[in-house]
Amino acid sequence: MKYLDEYRDPALARRLLDELRRTATTPWRIMEVCGGQTHTLVRQGIDELLPAGIRMIHGPGCPVCVTPLQTLDRAMAVAARPGVVLTSFGDMLRVPGTDTDLLSLRARGADVRVVYTPMDAVRIAQDNADRQVVFLAVGFETTAPANAMAVLHAARLGLTNFSMLVSHVLVPPAMTALLEDPDCEVQAFLAAGHVCAVMGWREYEPIAERYHVPIVVTGFEPLDLLEGVLMAVRQLEQGRCEVENQYVRAVRRQGNTAAQDAVRTVFRVSDRAWRGIGELPDSGLELADEFARFDAARRFDVSGLHTVEDPECIAGAVLTGARLPTDCPAYGTRCTPRHPLGAPMVSAEGTCAAFHAAGRTKDVLQP
Amino acid sequence: MTLACPTPRHEEDVVLLGHGAGGRLTAELVDALVLPALDGQHGPLEDAALLPGHPDLVISTDSFVVSPLFFPGGDIGSLAVHGTVNDLAMRGARPVALSVALIIEEGLPLEELRRVMTSMGKAAREAGVPIVTGDTKVVDRGAVDRIFVNTTGVGQRHLALRPSAALARPGDTVLLSGPVGLHGTTVLSTREGLGFESDIASDSRPLHRLVDVMAPLGEQVHSLRDPTRGGLASALNEIARDAHVPVEIDESAVPVPRAVAAACDLLGLDPLTVANEGCMVAFVAPAAADEALAALRSLPEGREAARIGEVPSSGEAGRVTLRTLVGARRVVEMPLGEQLPRIC
Numbered sequence: 110m111k112y113l114d115e116y117r118d119p120a121l122a123r124r125l126l127d128e129l130r131r132t133a134t135t136p137w138r139i140m141e142v143c144g145g146q147t148h149t150l151v152r153q154g155i156d157e158l159l160p161a162g163i164r165m166i167h168g169p170g171c172p173v174c175v176t177p178l179q180t181l182d183r184a185m186a187v188a189a190r191p192g193v194v195l196t197s198f199g200d201m202l203r204v205p206g207t208d209t210d211l212l213s214l215r216a217r218g219a220d221v222r223v224v225y226t227p228m229d230a231v232r233i234a235q236d237n238a239d240r241q242v243v244f245l246a247v248g249f250e251t252t253a254p255a256n257a258m259a260v261l262h263a264a265r266l267g268l269t270n271f272s273m274l275v276s277h278v279l280v281p282p283a284m285t286a287l288l289e290d291p292d293c294e295v296q297a298f299l300a301a302g303h304v305c306a307v308m309g310w311r312e313y314e315p316i317a318e319r320y321h322v323p324i325v326v327t328g329f330e331p332l333d334l335l336e337g338v339l340m341a342v343r344q345l346e347q348g349r350c351e352v353e354n355q356y357v358r359a360v361r362r363q364g365n366t367a368a369q370d371a372v373r374t375v376f377r378v379s380d381r382a383w384r385g386i387g388e389l390p391d392s393g394l395e396l397a398d399e400f401a402r403f404d405a406a407r408r409f410d411v412s413g414l415h416t417v418e419d420p421e422c423i424a425g426a427v428l429t430g431a432r433l434p435t436d437c438p439a440y441g442t443r444c445t446p447r448h449p450l451g452a453p454m455v456s457a458e459g460t461c462a463a464f465h466a467a468g469r470t471k472d473v474l475q476p
Numbered sequence: 477m478t479l480a481c482p483t484p485r486h487e488e489d490v491v492l493l494g495h496g497a498g499g500r501l502t503a504e505l506v507d508a509l510v511l512p513a514l515d516g517q518h519g520p521l522e523d524a525a526l527l528p529g530h531p532d533l534v535i536s537t538d539s540f541v542v543s544p545l546f547f548p549g550g551d552i553g554s555l556a557v558h559g560t561v562n563d564l565a566m567r568g569a570r571p572v573a574l575s576v577a578l579i580i581e582e583g584l585p586l587e588e589l590r591r592v593m594t595s596m597g598k599a600a601r602e603a604g605v606p607i608v609t610g611d612t613k614v615v616d617r618g619a620v621d622r623i624f625v626n627t628t629g630v631g632q633r634h635l636a637l638r639p640s641a642a643l644a645r646p647g648d649t650v651l652l653s654g655p656v657g658l659h660g661t662t663v664l665s666t667r668e669g670l671g672f673e674s675d676i677a678s679d680s681r682p683l684h685r686l687v688d689v690m691a692p693l694g695e696q697v698h699s700l701r702d703p704t705r706g707g708l709a710s711a712l713n714e715i716a717r718d719a720h721v722p723v724e725i726d727e728s729a730v731p732v733p734r735a736v737a738a739a740c741d742l743l744g745l746d747p748l749t750v751a752n753e754g755c756m757v758a759f760v761a762p763a764a765a766d767e768a769l770a771a772l773r774s775l776p777e778g779r780e781a782a783r784i785g786e787v788p789s790s791g792e793a794g795r796v797t798l799r800t801l802v803g804a805r806r807v808v809e810m811p812l813g814e815q816l817p818r819i820c
Contacts, residue, residue, distance in 0.1 A: 117802075119801050122802040153800045153801060153802050154802070212492055212493070212494070216490045216493070225743075331801060331802050446812050447500065447501070466809055467806040467807055468795070468797075468807020468808075468809060469807075
C-alpha cells in the first residue's frame with residue numbers, strides 16, 4: 110500500500126542495518142521521544158537488531174503516561190456526577206486514578222464514552238442539551254489543533270454544555286529538562302514526526318545548538334526509525350549537531366501554520382505537571398482567558414481531591430529513560446496491563462505496555 | 477516484597493465490558509466464577525462440546541449482540557447462523573440443526589425484524605442446516621438494544637476428524653484459510669462512521685465446507701479454530717496453551733487486507749487481535765500440509781489460504797512467537813480484552 114508497504118520492506122530494512130553497522134564505530138545512546146516510535150521499535154524488535162553499542166532510550170512521549178494523576182482524578186470526579194457525559198480517547202479509560210478508573214466508573218453507571226475525535230464530543234453536546242459533555246483533552250502538540258478546533262466550533266455554536274478538562278503538554282520543554290539533568294545519557298534525539306508535522310522543527314534548532322545534540326525528525330514506520338537512527342549516528346560520528354528531517358513526506362520546517370494559529374487562538378502556554386517527572390515551566394497548554402468558559406476544571410468544582418501515586422511504580426524513571434520497565438520489581442508481576450500500577454503499563458504508547466505486549470521479561474534482553 | 481495489592485481494586489465487584497471480550501478477562505471470569513458454580517469440566521474449553529454418551533455429536537451455543545444490526549458483508553441474522561455453524565465445524569462437525577432465540581426490544585420496526593429473519597433463513601439454507609426450534613421474547617424499551625439473538629447448534633462429526641485445541645504437536649504446520657481483521661474493522665467502521673466501510677466488508681461466512689474438504693486427511697488435522705473475538709492472537713494462544721506447545725508465525729505470511737491494515741494503523745489496533753467471522757486456523761501434520769492447503773484453496777472461501785507458521789520442536793510451551801517483518805522476534809500475547817465491544 111502506498112505510504113505503508115514501502116516503509117516496512119524487509120530487504121530495505123536489512124540494507125539500512127548493514128549501513129548502520131558500517132557507520133557506527135563506537136557506542137551511542139539515542140532517545141526516541143515519542144511513544145508511537147517506542148511501540149514500533151519494540152513491536153518489530155528493531156532495537157534488538159541494532160548494532161551492538163547503539164542503545165535506544167525510550168522517551169517521555171506517551172500522552173496518557175504523562176497526564177498527571179490529579180487530572181485523572183478530576184476526570185473521574187466529574188464523570189461521577191449526575192448529568193455528565195465524560196468523553197475521552199479509549200486509552201485513558203483504563204489508566205488507574207487514586208481510587209478507580211473510568212472503565213470501572215462506567216460499569217457503575219457513569220456515562221463515559223469513547224470518541225475518536227473531539228468533534229464527536231461537540232456533536233454529543235449538541236444532541237444532549239440537557240447534559241454537560243466534558244472532553245478529556247490530553248496529548249502533545251499533535252492533538253492540540255483538533256482540540257482547539259472543537260472549542261472554536263463549540264463557541265461558534267454557542268454551546269453552554271460543552272467543556273474540556275485540559276492537560277496538554279509540549280515536547281521541547283521536556284527535551285530541555287532531560288538535557289539539563291546532569292545524569293542525562295542521551296546523545297541524540299529522534300524527534301516525534303507527528304508533533305513536528307504540526308509545529309515544524311524551528312523550535313528544536315536552539316536545543317540542538319545549545320546542548321550540542323543531534324535531533325532527527327523521524328516517522329513511525331520501521332524503515333523511518335532505522336533511517337532516523339542512521340542519520341543520528343552519522344551526525345554523532347561526524348561530530349555534527351543539527352536538526353535534520355527524516356520524515357520529509359509529512360514535515361516541513363515551518364510546520365502547519367494554520368494548525369498553529371488555531372492552537373494559539375484557543376490555548377496559552379502554561380506551567381504543567383508531568384506525571385512521574387514533575388512540574389516543568391512553560392511545558393503545557395491551558396485554555397486562553399477568552400475560552401475559559403469551556404474549562405471543565407472551572408465549571409465543576411474539582412478542588413480538594415487527594416491524589417496518591419503508587420509508591421512502587423517507577424514510571425518517572427521509565428519516562429525519562431533512566432530505567433527500563435524490566436528494571437522495575439513490579440513489572441510483569443504486580444504490574445500488568447490487567448492490573449496496572451502506573452500509566453506506562455496502560456497506554457498503547459507506554460513503554461511498559463510495549464515491553465509487556467512484546468513478551469519481554471527481566472531475563473531476556475537488557476539492551 | 478509486598479504481596480498485597482497496593483491500590484484498591486474496585487473493578488472486581490462488578491462485571492466490566494472487558495469480561496465479555498473473549499480475552500484474558502473472559503477466561504478469568506469463566507474459570508473463577510462460571511465453571512465452579514456449574515460443575516464445569518476442567519481442561520480445554522473447545523468451540524463446541526461433545527454430547528455426553530454420543531461421541532459423534534457436538535453442541536455449541538452463541539449469543540449475538542452486534543451493533544449495528546446491519547453492516548457491509550452481513551447482519552446479525554446471518555452472523556448468528558455462521559457463528560454457531562463455525563463453532564461446530566471447528567470440532568470437525570457438519571451442522572445438523574440449529575435453534576434460534578430472539579430477545580427483541582419493544583419498538584423495533586417490523587421491517588428491520590423481517591430483514592434480520594430473511595437474512596437468517598437465507599444463511600441457514602446456504603449452509604444446509606435447518607432451524608428446527610426457537611423462542612421469541614419482547615422486553616421493555618432499553619432492556620436490550622434492538623435485538624439480541626442466540627443460536628444453538630448440534631453437529632455430526634466426520635468419522636475421521638477429531639480436531640481439538642489440545643492436539644497440536646511439534647512439527648505441525650499452521651495454516652490460515654483467509655485474510656484477518658475484516659469483521660472487526662468493518663463493524664467498528666460502520667458503527668462509528670469512520671469511512672472504511674466502503675472499502676471492506678465482514679468476512680462472515682460458514683466454514684464447515686472448508687472442514688469437509690480436509691476430512692480425507694483425517695487425524696492428520698490436529699487442531700482447528702476460528703479466530704473470532706480476540707482474533708488470531710487469541711486463537712493461537714489458546715491452542716499453544718491447551719496443547720502445551722510453542723507456536724511460531726511469520727508476520728509477512730499473515731494476509732492482512734490493505735484497508736484493514738490502514739484502519740488498524742489509524743485506530744491503534746493490532747490486526748492480529750481483531751475479530752474474524754469467516755476464516756480458520758488449522759494445525760496439520762507437516763506431511764499433510766501441502767494437501768490441506770490445496771484442499772482449502774479449492775473452495776472460494778479458502779482461496780487466499782496461506783501457510784503462516786509452524787509448531788517448532790523446541791521453545792517455551794504455550795508461547796506464541798512472531799517473526800517480524802524486519803526479521804526480529806517478539807511474543808504475541810493473549811489479548812487482555814478486545815478494544816471493540818459488541819462486534820458479534
